Amino acid sequence: xxxxxxxxxxxxxxxxxxxxxxxxxxxxxxxxxxxxxxxxxxxxxxxxxxxxxxxxxxxxxxxxxxxxxxxxxxxxxxxxxxxxxxxxxxxxxxxxxxxxxxxxxxxxxxxxxxxxxxxxxxxxxxxxxxxxxxxxxxxxxxxxx
Amino acid sequence: xxxxxxxxxxxxxxxxxxxxxxxxxxxxxxxxxxxxxxxxxxxxxxxxxxxxxxxxxxxxxxxxxxxxxxxxxxxxxxxxxxxxxxxxxxx
Numbered sequence: 461x462x463x464x465x466x467x468x469x470x471x472x473x474x475x476x477x478x479x480x481x482x483x484x485x486x487x488x489x490x491x492x493x494x495x496x497x498x499x500x501x502x503x504x505x506x507x508x509x510x511x512x513x514x515x516x517x518x519x520x521x522x523x524x525x526x527x528x529x530x531x532x533x534x535x536x537x538x539x540x541x542x543x544x545x546x547x548x549x550x551x552x553x554x555x556x557x558x559x560x561x562x563x564x565x566x567x568x569x570x571x572x573x574x575x576x577x578x579x580x581x582x583x584x585x586x587x588x589x590x591x592x593x594x595x596x597x598x599x600x601x602x603x604x605x
Numbered sequence: 606x607x608x609x610x611x612x613x614x615x616x617x618x619x620x621x622x623x624x625x626x627x628x629x630x631x632x633x634x635x636x637x638x639x640x641x642x643x644x645x646x647x648x649x650x651x652x653x654x655x656x657x658x659x660x661x662x663x664x665x666x667x668x669x670x671x672x673x674x675x676x677x678x679x680x681x682x683x684x685x686x687x688x689x690x691x692x693x694x695x696x
Binding site (some may be wrong): 487488489490491492493494495531532534535538539542552553555556562563565566570571572573574577578581584585588591592595596 | 652653654655656657658659661662663665666667670671673674677678680681683684687688691692
């Protein structure tokens with residue numbers, strides 16, 4: 461799709477959508493939202509970018525290697541934070557009792573490992589959405605050739 | 606004859622479903638079986654035990670973190686299966 465109106469509007473909107481997605485992710489322990497919704501917003505902003513411009517420019521923004529790292533890294537960080545609970549002498553995936561920084565509820569740096577898991581999982585969800593979309597589009601393109 | 610039997614059984618199934626829905630507890634009624642000690646515990650002690658203001662986030666990532674890990678694994682397996690199926694056709 462090479463439409464001037466769609467390209468201009470999406471070029472203006474994509475940064476705002478991404479900031480909103482990051483806000484949902486980073487405030488996952490304070491306001492409604494969290495990893496899955498924020499990651500979906502981030503991923504759909506990249507989909508909008510790839511739809512309005514051609515696919516090659518969108519694919520350059522997030523390469524296949526980067527999406528592989530995000531995909532495996534997100535779930536690995538999640539599991540490693542869970543194993544820290546066992547090292548600290550509690551159960552798997554224990555939060556405050558395992559010694560994570562509790563903070564004051566309502567402040568940004570609070571709630572132990574929840575913020576780390578939210579960020580890791582959100583980037584994993586975003587990369588899942590983007591990777592699936594790019595691969596479906598690429599397979600579609602090859603089928604037409 | 607077949608049509609009569611089909612219609613009879615469809616009416617029977619429909620009546621059963623409507624009767625089941627009519628017997629369901631009212632939405633948001635305080636005497637509902639879902640309003641037990643579990644949501645009470647989450648609402649009263651959620652902030653204290655997990656340190657979050659967004660109790661849903663606390664339930665998802667703290668109380669039921671193992672379930673969320675399973676969800677993340679499902680996503681991972683789903684994308685791996687989809688990619689292997691798509692890439693298998695492109696070669």
